[in-house]
Amino acid sequence: MSDTPVISVIIPAFNAAAYIAQCIENVKYQTYKDIEVLVIDDGSIDETVTIAKSFNVKVISQGNNGVSAARNTGLKNAVGQYIHFLDVDDLINHCFYEELLNSASTYNADVVCCNVYHEKSSSWSHEKTGIFVASNVEDKMMLAKVGEDGHCFKYLLKKQFLSDHAIYFDETLSISEDLVFSIQAVYSANRVVLQTRALYLYKHRANSTLAQFNRGKRADRSRELAPVREFKQFFKNKFEIYNLGEDHGIDTIYFILSIPFVRKRELKNGLVKWYFCGICVVRKKII
Structure with a gap:
């Protein structure tokens, strides 16, 4: 070397x-x-x-x-x-x-x-x-x-x-x-x-070493929306927002260069789901 x-x-x-x-x-x-x-x-x-x-x-x-x-x-x-x-x-x-x-x-x-x-x-x-x-x-x-x-x-x-x-x-x-x-x-x-x-x-691995990093902090599920906020901030002014009213709740779709990248789904039972490229990565219950 x-x-x-x-x-x-x-x-x-x-x-x-x-x-x-x-x-x-x-x-x-x-x-x-x-x-x-x-x-x-x-x-x-x-x-x-x-x-x-x-x-x-x-x-x-x-x-x-x-x-x-x-x-x-x-x-x-x-x-x-x-x-x-x-x-x-x-x-x-x-x-x-x-x-x-x-x-x-x-x-x-x-x-x-x-x-x-x-x-x-x-x-x-x-x-x-x-x-x-x-x-x-x-x-x-x-x-x-x-x-x-x-x-x-x-x-x-x-x-x-x-x-x-x-x-x-x-x-x-x-x-x-x-x-x-x-x-x-x-x-x-x-x-x-x-x-x-x-x-x-x-x-x-069932007990992945990286999964052990800050395991106690992971219990604080109120922080699960943090990456979504960071994602939105990074692409500020690069999204168009389109709202769809549905019987089950509301969808908000975020686009980047006409590609739907992020979807927020708010259900009537108070559950909010965030999807990146169709994959649900965050879910949070709003009380």
């Missing part, structure tokens, strides 16, 4: 002793080698830090502030030209960085994404043939499938681009923090490249 690595891999870790060694080795044995690894310890009380320090990686410890804060700490300390956020209990193909970096360089793209293989159900996985490049908003959003899959781990992102557009994770959000970040990145990118191979393996 050079003094100024090309890629910085940011790995948030909270009580991840069972996975951290495999995760670091997964990066170590990549076909592309000019990589720095930053393990952001978010207040672990197990052997996570000890195991991570046994490898030649940068370990930064902080209080238990949540996955968004951990990723932001990684962004502040990363020196690579490109950033990748890797979940500690997932896996990546051995040529993940080589293929995504080649696409980023070839097309001078701010954002490159790959398809994801979902371990729990192959029906959720997407894989096509070829490489797709998009530069207008509609195509970028649809190519990245950011509405239905807002996970940040499938992207390789230019660090300077993130800095220029002040794109970071909102630490006040307890859910959908990936979605808000990914939408801003995809929307703002000069172009998005889709590397169609499923190079990222999303593991489904």
Whole structure:
């Protein structure tokens, strides 16, 4: 690895002793080698830090502030030209960085994404043939499938681009923090490249280490509408609003460039549902 690595891999870790060694080795044995690894310890009380320090990686410890804060700490300390956020209990193909970096360089793209293989159900996985490049908003959003899959781990992102557009994770959000970040990145990118191979393996674990971040805060369901408010603020003046009066309640549909992206459904029983690209991501009972 050079003094100024090309890629910085940011790995948030909270009580991840069972996975951290495999995760670091997964990066170590990549076909592309000019990589720095930053393990952001978010207040672990197990052997996570000890195991991570046994490898030649940068370990930064902080209080238990949540996955968004951990990723932001990684962004502040990363020196690579490109950033990748890797979940500690997932896996990546051995040529993940080589293929995504080649696409980023070839097309001078701010954002490159790959398809994801979902371990729990192959029906959720997407894989096509070829490489797709998009530069207008509609195509970028649809190519990245950011509405239905807002996970940040499938992207390789230019660090300077993130800095220029002040794109970071909102630490006040307890859910959908990936979605808000990914939408801003995809929307703002000069172009998005889709590397169609499923190079990222999303593991489904009953006790996912990332699911443990701020678990107590997740109990505060009153904050579930926060990502929706952030989403609306980011696209301020970019939506047209059309209200439909229905027997069951009211639908409010938000459009971006004539594409229906967000729907708010208010039912007569007081239940409010928010949909991103047809997927219900937030539901809240109004008393």
